[in-house]
Amino acid sequence: MPQVRIIAKNFIDMVASLPAVKLDMLYANPFICEAILRSLPPLAKKYVLQMLYIDAPVPAKSMEEWVLPDGLSKHRVAIDRLIQLRVLTETVDRKKETSYEMNQKFQLNLQKQLIYGGVLPRESMPSNSVMLPSLEELEMYALEQWEVCTFPAASYQLQPSGKVNKLQFFNDEGFPTWPLESKVFHFIIEKEGSRLTEYGFQFLLMDTNAQLWYIVREYIANAEERGVDPASIISFLLELSFHEIGQAYNLNTLNEVQQSTIKDLADLGLVKLQQGRKESWFLPTKLATTLSVCLSDTSTRRQGYVVVETNFRLYAYTTSKLHCEIMRLFARVEYQLPNLIVGAINKESLYNAFENGITADQARFFFFFFFIILFLQQNAHPRVAEKTPTVPENVTDQIRLWESDLNRIEMSPAQLYDEFPSKVNSKDLFEAACDYAREYGALLWEDSKKMQLVVKSELHNEMREYLRRQK
Amino acid sequence: MAQFIINMNSSLPSNQKFIIRVLDKTHLFVQPHVAEMIRVAIAEFRESNTYGKPP
Numbered sequence: 161m162p163q164v165r166i167i168a169k170n171f172i173d174m175v176a177s178l179p180a181v182k183l184d185m186l187y188a189n190p191f192i193c194e195a196i197l198r199s200l201p202p203l204a205k206k207y208v209l210q211m212l213y214i215d216a217p218v219p220a221k222s223m224e225e226w227v228l229p230d231g232l233s234k235h236r237v238a239i240d241r242l243i244q245l246r247v248l249t250e251t252v253d254r255k256k257e258t259s260y261e262m263n264q265k266f267q268l269n270l271q272k273q274l275i276y277g278g279v280l281p282r283e284s285m286p287s288n289s290v291m292l293p294s295l296e297e298l299e300m301y302a303l304e305q306w307e308v309c310t311f312p313a314a315s316y317q318l319q320p321s322g323k324v325n326k327l328q329f330f331n332d333e334g335f336p337t338w339p340l341e342s343k344v345f346h347f348i349i350e351k352e353g354s355r356l357t358e359y360g361f362q363f364l365l366m367d368t369n370a371q372l373w374y375i376v377r378e379y380i381a382n383a384e385e386r387g388v389d390p391a392s393i394i395s396f397l398l399e400l401s402f403h404e405i406g407q408a409y410n411l412n413t414l415n416e417v418q419q420s421t422i423k424d425l426a427d428l429g430l431v432k433l434q435q436g437r438k439e440s441w442f443l444p445t446k447l448a449t450t451l452s453v454c455l456s457d458t459s460t461r462r463q464g465y466v467v468v469e470t471n472f473r474l475y476a477y478t479t480s481k482l483h484c485e486i487m488r489l490f491a492r493v494e495y496q497l498p499n500l501i502v503g504a505i506n507k508e509s510l511y512n513a514f515e516n517g518i519t520a521d522q523a524r525f526f527f528f529f530f531f532i533i534l535f536l537q538q539n540a541h542p543r544v545a546e547k548t549p550t551v552p553e554n555v556t557d558q559i560r561l562w563e564s565d566l567n568r569i570e571m572s573p574a575q576l577y578d579e580f581p582s583k584v585n586s587k588d589l590f591e592a593a594c595d596y597a598r599e600y601g602a603l604l605w606e607d608s609k610k611m612q613l614v615v616k617s618e619l620h621n622e623m624r625e626y627l628r629r630q631k
Numbered sequence: 632m633a634q635f636i637i638n639m640n641s642s643l644p645s646n647q648k649f650i651i652r653v654l655d656k657t658h659l660f661v662q663p664h665v666a667e668m669i670r671v672a673i674a675e676f677r678e679s680n681t682y683g684k685p686p
Contacts (some may be wrong), residue, residue: 201675291682507681510685540664568673568677569669569670569673571669573663574660576651576652576660594655604657604658605654605655607654607655612654614654614658614660
């Protein structure tokens with residue numbers, strides 16, 4: 161399994177990497193404490209709850225007695241995680257024994273949360289004063305907004321004639337409604353060439369949750385550049401995830417920072433803003449509430465919609481423009497009906513994707529088409545999803561064959577070493593040189609009869625030194 | 632594919648020959664600046680061997 165270069169990093173990992181002072185400030189918010197608790201591995205959760213009402217530090221030895229011997233590795237993982245999040249602090253006393261103490265603020269707030277049941281700092285507005293959209297409408301809104309944001313990434317493709325395919329609802333600059341513009345998407349699209357980069361291709365083929373994580377993470381990382389404290393955004397997002405979907409909350413309960421953040425979140429589809437006669441309010445959508453819930457694995461997936469047939473035809477039961485563009489990336493779209501997109505995968509369309517998505521780094525070619533196959537498998541229509549294999553083998557095999565056809569030749573800069581002196585011990589010198597190169601993984605070819613070897617250029621200087629020393 | 636490159640090499644005038652040494656049946660040692668040219672030649676060879684249905 162190749163390394164997916166965009167790893168949808170855990171929100172909590174980002175929280176854990178905050179400096180100690182900021183983390184302590186975060187723990188003043190009881191919701192954050194609960195969100196952190198939810199994100200812990202099961203053993204760590206148990207430890208936190210056990211130590212919740214213990215005030216004195218607990219010796220490490222007695223904690224180790226809580227697990228069976230074969231659980232010790234999990235124990236270590238749990239303790240390390242807790243220390244990383246500064247939930248537990250380690251102290252060594254005079255007898256050189258370690259003990260762990262729980263973070264006071266964290267402890268206090270979690271206790272409060274348990275006792276009082278987590279009252280949100282704002283109440284939802286009474287239903288007679290606001291017109292609430294239904295839950296389905298809210299979900300549609302969230303999906304639409306999300307697509308509007310990721311769509312520009314998909315619509316930037318080079319047509320064969322070299323012209324950039326821009327759509328009507330963006331003006332000439334490209335991203336009028338997206339406030340984060342180049343900062344977030346610079347890795348997706350090369351600005352000069354207006355081409356989808358390799359990361360962008362992978363990004364589009366990931367599922368929505370992973371994409372959302374990535375954008376949110378970038379947004380928070382950029383916050384500091386814009387002069388906003390990332391910790392306050394994190395705490396707001398975590399708080400938001402505890403709100404109820406579809407309930408309206410008054411905008412005047414938010415402070416300044418939160419008000420400016422909420423506009424960006426509305427663009428992303430995490431909340432919906434509405435205005436009444438006197439007041440304005442926001443409604444969290446499903447995307448917001450799943451932010452803290454799906455911390456390690458992907459939760460509710462959208463229903464798949466793609467059927468691939470053994471004659472290389474592709475049927476996508478979708479109305480979304482984004483899906484159409486994604487199809488166009490690697491397949492030839494033949495018909496577009498009201499609820500169906502019909503296309504075919506063939507060599508030209510795949511090579512087209514290859515040209516659109518890859519820069520000239522040969523090493524990455526190998527797994528590129530893998531993502532296409534993965535995308536097809538993950539988004540399989542429920543009708544075919546039960547069948548194994550979801551995508552017919554002849555299609556996947558052919559895609560792999562086409563891909564390997566592109567990699568007929570492997571090239572690497574190298575140096576040829578020959579004319580080892582025909583002395584008595586030159587054979588040993590030759591063998592030693594081969595071993596040396598092999599250790600660094602730089603040996604490309606050797607012939608012991610002719611006493612020649614080819615070594616990668618990067619090792620050339622060290623190789624010269626080595627041979628000089630041997631003489 | 633190795634034979635293809637060797638053939639291409641021998642068809643070039645002698646000041647443009649790029650193979651420094653033929654190492655074995657599947658390895659060649661060539662001058663560095665021809666990498667792109669070899670890639671393009673192989674791509675052309677591949678295209679000429681592919682059937683594309685006329686539109």
